Amino acid sequence: MAKLNTKPNIAAPDDFYADLLAIHDGLSKEESDALNARLILILANHVGDRETLAEALAAAQARN
Amino acid sequence: MLDKPVETGGKKIFETPLYPYRQSPDQKPDAKVHHPVVIIGAGPIGLAAAIDLAQMDIPVVVLDENDKVSWGSRAICFAKRPLEILDRLGCGDPMVDKGVVWNVGKVFFDDRQVYDFNLLPEKGHKRPAFINLQQYYFELYLVERVFDLQRQGKPIELRGGNKLVSVKEKDNGVNLSIDTPDGPYRMDCDWLIACDGAGSPVRAMMGLDFVGRVFEDNFLIADVVMDADFPTERWFWFDPPFNRGQSALLHKQPDGVWRIDLQLGWNIDKEKEKQPENVIPRLKAMLGDDVKFELEWVSIYTFQCRRMEKFRHGHVIFAGDAAHQVSPFGARGANSGVQDTDNLCWKLKLVMDGLAPDSLLESYDVERIHGADENIMNSSRSTDFITPKSEISRIFRDAALDLSERYDFARPLVNSGRLSVPCVYDGSPLNGPDLLTDAPARTRPGAPCPDAPLGEGFLLGRLGGKFQLLAIDAEVPDRIEDGGIVAEALRISAADDPSGDLAARYLGAAKSAVYLLRPDQHVAARWPSYDEAAVKAALRTATGRA
Structure with missing residues (x-):
């Protein structure tokens, strides 16, 4: 993990988490899945850097 | 008419x-x-x-x-x-x-156009x-x-x-x-x-x-003769109302013939779908009831990579x-x-x-x-986008299409086919040295020569069919021979192309260049200036005699 920031980086994490859940309020499973996919693509584009993205993909894959 | x-x-x-x-x-x-x-x-x-x-x-x-x-x-x-x-x-x-040349494409998703593009x-x-x-x-x-x-x-x-x-x-x-x-x-x-x-x-x-991968899908392709005023554009539909859950493509050809590709899915009766009484209603749903057309050719294909x-x-x-x-x-x-x-x-x-x-x-x-x-990699990726093979792959595909309507960033993710571009033979045993520093990567050894304006014509019109030494603002002999194989000189100057394209494609920051080119217009090796021993060695390498 060279480029991906895995340290705490979000100010007011509880607020963000609540916001993340709030956008799913009242959505069906299908609508939520679609929203998540759009969100992933938007965030991935913001990151842009392929190495960082590759590390993020691997980080998401890693399970204990 | x-x-x-x-x-x-x-x-x-x-x-x-x-x-x-x-x-x-x-x-x-x-x-x-x-x-x-x-x-x-x-x-x-x-x-x-x-x-x-x-x-x-x-x-x-x-x-x-x-x-x-x-x-x-x-x-x-x-x-x-x-x-x-x-x-x-x-x-x-x-x-x-x-042939018909087109530059504008439109992408439709569901019942709406999500974006258009110009190939420029x-x-x-x-x-x-x-x-x-x-x-x-x-x-x-x-x-x-x-x-x-x-x-x-x-x-x-x-x-x-x-x-x-x-x-x-x-x-x-x-x-x-x-x-x-x-x-x-x-x-x-x-x-x-x-x-x-x-x-x-x-x-x-x-x-x-x-051996390879079979894609479980069928496409109906039809050549349709019609007097329609669709513009000379490529239109691609994902999940349109007239072909739910599938894709469609409309392309113009010469003689007022339009090419239509309709994805049909896997479990279909091919012979039945090919019959005009089944094809015509599909085309009417796509083109509109009032468009008059005639079928020239209909076929159904499945494909493999x-x-x-x-x-x-x-x-x-x-x-x-x-x-x-x-x-x-x-x-x-x-x-x-x-x-x-x-x-x-x-x-x-x-x-x-x-x-x-x-x-x-x-x-x-x-x-x-x-x-x-x-080619197999690129066309498989297009196929995976056009015909998603899993629920999650469809979810991401639809997300990219949805976003493409509002945000530019998502448009490069939309894949309705990546245009064929020639491959660069990187790592080929025929490639010689690349000693032209600060030169463009697109003309590195193994690459096909990109065209460029040259005087009244174009560079590629003067290349090919034999080995050549392309000298740009450099001294080279008329011909060089090694083991019976000859490379002939083509001497040009960056000044031969006032637009600067030639220099941008072949020199970059370099002042001069000598390229050894193969008969198929691919670059074998390049240097800043002529060196007989180096060129002969590269000629041997490019002909499997190293």
Whole structure:
């Protein structure tokens, strides 16, 4: 993990988490899945850097 | 007013025998028949190979069980690089004059247009990014070029009604049995080039592998003649109301013929779907009830992405769909096949002339397998986007399409086919040194030469068919020879192109350059200035004699 920031980086994490859940309020499973996919693509584009993205993909894959 | 399709005695071109069966002296009993090169298949790839060889004065016989150009638009999109190769083969002009050039594409999702794009092709090229042209015209112009060469006395023969029935490898050659309306005959050849399509009978007769991925889907393709005012654009639909859950494509071709591709899904009755009473309602739903049209051709295809493990098997060499098959998205079938023969023919000539070792042909495998793998990867990715294979892949596909309506960033993710671009033979054993520092990567060794304006014409018009030393503001001798192989000088100056494209593509920050170029217009090596020993060494490397 060279480029991906895995340290705490979000100010007011509880607020963000609540916001993340709030956008799913009242959505069906299908609508939520679609929203998540759009969100992933938007965030991935913001990151842009392929190495960082590759590390993020691997980080998401890693399970204990 | 629509142009009428070419008519020949009241028949359409694909209904007209162009090279009908005629008995050859080879069929006389007890004739001992030997030909240097025999090509199986008079499709786009076989004809391109035959023309290339005949232009180099290698006698060539093309055998095909048929005697006409193919029916239906089939390959339809021809990209810049194959058009440049056709220029070298002497038949680029009729293709481009007839073809339809388009730059604007529209992408639809569900019931709405999500975005449009303009390809904005790079300036300073003789040929467009690509043209739409029915495969029957493509084949027709190649056949006409064959007839031209025959009139010039070139050793090229096209035998219709000649069906290959067996292939037997022998020492330093191949033994063939051929069936004709007058019965069978035999011939020997030194080299056999199999351009006999995805179902290659040669490959089957030799029991060779053809492994890869089958895509479980069916596409209805229709050539529709209509007097409609759709603009000259490429329209692609994902999940449209008239073809729910599937995709659709509308493309303009010459003569008022439109190409329509409708994805049908997997579990369908192909014969039933092909019937006009089933096709016409589908097309009406797409085009609108009031559009008058006529069906010229309907076909249903499934496709596979696969290739042979090796394209060269002794004295039998496979090219085009016979060697590799891709999905149609991105127009990489015929386009890559023409690049196969472009790569092969000069090598075969050197080997036949005894100037290069047989092992030079191994580089055909290396370079064109590299090309095939690139094409298979790109066309498989397009297919996975167009026809998602899992729930999550559909979710991401739809997310990208949704976002593309509002946000630019998502548009490059939308994949309705990536246009065929020529591959760079990075890592090829034929590549020499790249000693031109600060030069553009696009002209590195292994790359096909990009076109550029040069004086009143274009650079590529002066390249190809032989080894060349391209000197840009550098001193080189008129010719250099090594082991009987000659490279001729072409001296130019960056000042020959006031637009600056030539310098941008071949010099970058460098002040001068010397390029060693192959007969197929690929870069072999480059330096800032001429060094005889270095050029000779690179010439040996590029011809498999290092």
